[in-house]
Amino acid sequence: MKKETRKEQIIQTSAKLFKEKGYAAVTMRDIAKSLDIKAASLYNHISSKQDILKMIIISIAEEFTNKMLEIYSSEVSTIDKLQSIIALHIDIAYKNPYKMASLNSDWMHLEEQLKYYLELRKSYENNFRDIIKKGVSAGEIQNKNIEVTLFSILSTLRSLYLWIPQKEDLNPKELTKNLSEILIDGIRKH
Amino acid sequence: MKKETRKEQIIQTSAKLFKEKGYAAVTMRDIAKSLDIKAASLYNHISSKQDILKMIIISIAEEFTNKMLEIYSSEVSTIDKLQSIIALHIDIAYKNPYKMASLNSDWMHLEEQLKYYLELRKSYENNFRDIIKKGVSAGEIQNKNIEVTLFSILSTLRSLYLWIPQKEDLNPKELTKNLSEILIDGIRKH
DNA sequence: GTCTATAAGCAGATAGAC
DNA sequence: GTCTATCTGCTTATAGAC
Numbered sequence: 001m002k003k004e005t006r007k008e009q010i011i012q013t014s015a016k017l018f019k020e021k022g023y024a025a026v027t028m029r030d031i032a033k034s035l036d037i038k039a040a041s042l043y044n045h046i047s048s049k050q051d052i053l054k055m056i057i058i059s060i061a062e063e064f065t066n067k068m069l070e071i072y073s074s075e076v077s078t079i080d081k082l083q084s085i086i087a088l089h090i091d092i093a094y095k096n097p098y099k100m101a102s103l104n105s106d107w108m109h110l111e112e113q114l115k116y117y118l119e120l121r122k123s124y125e126n127n128f129r130d131i132i133k134k135g136v137s138a139g140e141i142q143n144k145n146i147e148v149t150l151f152s153i154l155s156t157l158r159s160l161y162l163w164i165p166q167k168e169d170l171n172p173k174e175l176t177k178n179l180s181e182i183l184i185d186g187i188r189k190h
Numbered sequence: 191m192k193k194e195t196r197k198e199q200i201i202q203t204s205a206k207l208f209k210e211k212g213y214a215a216v217t218m219r220d221i222a223k224s225l226d227i228k229a230a231s232l233y234n235h236i237s238s239k240q241d242i243l244k245m246i247i248i249s250i251a252e253e254f255t256n257k258m259l260e261i262y263s264s265e266v267s268t269i270d271k272l273q274s275i276i277a278l279h280i281d282i283a284y285k286n287p288y289k290m291a292s293l294n295s296d297w298m299h300l301e302e303q304l305k306y307y308l309e310l311r312k313s314y315e316n317n318f319r320d321i322i323k324k325g326v327s328a329g330e331i332q333n334k335n336i337e338v339t340l341f342s343i344l345s346t347l348r349s350l351y352l353w354i355p356q357k358e359d360l361n362p363k364e365l366t367k368n369l370s371e372i373l374i375d376g377i378r379k380h
Numbered sequence: 381g382t383c384t385a386t387a388a389g390c391a392g393a394t395a396g397a398c
Numbered sequence: 399g400t401c402t403a404t405c406t407g408c409t410t411a412t413a414g415a416c
């Protein structure tokens with residue numbers, strides 16, 4: 001029932017190319033060629049190359065920030081919140097493997113929206129940090145260096161997009177379970 | 191006693207700029223401007239922009255692969271090997287925060303050396319995977335999905351360069367201890 | 381909605397003077 | 399070792415025909 005518009009095609013195709021070579025190295029001719037049209041025709045649907053990047057990154061960044069706030073505000077244990085965050089990252093990465101690459105690697109090429117993007121990211125990270133801090137206070141999380149704890153988990157979650165598309169034998173549900181166990185309880189056998 | 195040559199200056203300055211904007215978005219004029227010379231003067235020291243990228247990436251990639259082979263071949267427990275790998279990443283990231291960015295984000299812009307780089311990375315990852323597998327067999331590591339286990343640790347280690355330069359209050363020794371504990375034993379308090 | 385033609389500027393790299 | 403001048407080709411984007 002739902003028809004993919006030309007504009008959506010352009011965004012998806014661009015995201016795929018941006019993942020392979022990065023925003024700066026992809027030309028409007030590259031994008032057009034992937035769609036079997038000429039570069040000039042792109043401008044009937046989008047206003048500029050920057051416009052494409054903006055549409056790829058901002059929607060995903062807003063989704064992360066909004067969902068993080070929901071998790072932060074929910075009244076469950078810290079461990080449950082962490083599991084929800086892990087599930088959130090896996091869900092978005094499965095649905096948007098290409099856009100995730102731009103979010104992680106091409107955000108610095110944003111122009112007008114750069115400041116807004118950085119605010120979204122800051123909000124996300126602050127809420128994440130605070131969840132961990134409250135977990136330490138509540139005796140659920142070990143009292144290690146907060147930044148190292150945050151960084152360690154976040155690095156893995158942010159890198160998911162690099163890794164998910166290759167392992168299609170692993171479904172999101174099982175990956176969420178595996179990854180939660182490893183990130184929360186480690187890998188050592190006792 | 192040791193004097194930094196112009197060539198070394200060019201490589202360091204380029205690495206710093208590549209970290210900020212990525213290889214493709216940095217021009218020879220940008221690099222020259224950072225060194226207060228003209229773009230044409232760069233070519234007296236290096237042969238091309240590609241040449242700079244090659245020198246940044248390959249030396250670090252070889253160091254990782256060689257040191258990983260040493261760790262792999264050493265006769266210590268799996269946990270000790272993992273701690274050595276963590277220490278290796280922290281050591282290299284502290285010494286080369288800019289070059290690490292190119293290694294992680296600009297390797298796809300390598301031309302003649304791309305195949306060689308991919309071989310080095312493959313060798314590194316295969317040895318890492320095998321260390322984990324042997325740890326499972328020896329009963330030191332939990333029998334979870336090997337790829338998830340490998341990916342989780344490697345993502346954190348590969349992202350260190352994004353995070354280390356900002357936290358200069360944390361010394362390498364302490365970071366190694368903290369990160370080892372978190373990656374190996376998790377964050378949950380029992 | 382796509383095309384051809386083209387503008388205006390920037391890219392990497394070289395030649396040759398000093 | 400650095401400079402100025404310059405080549406050649408590629409970049410994003412627009413104008414206007416169909």
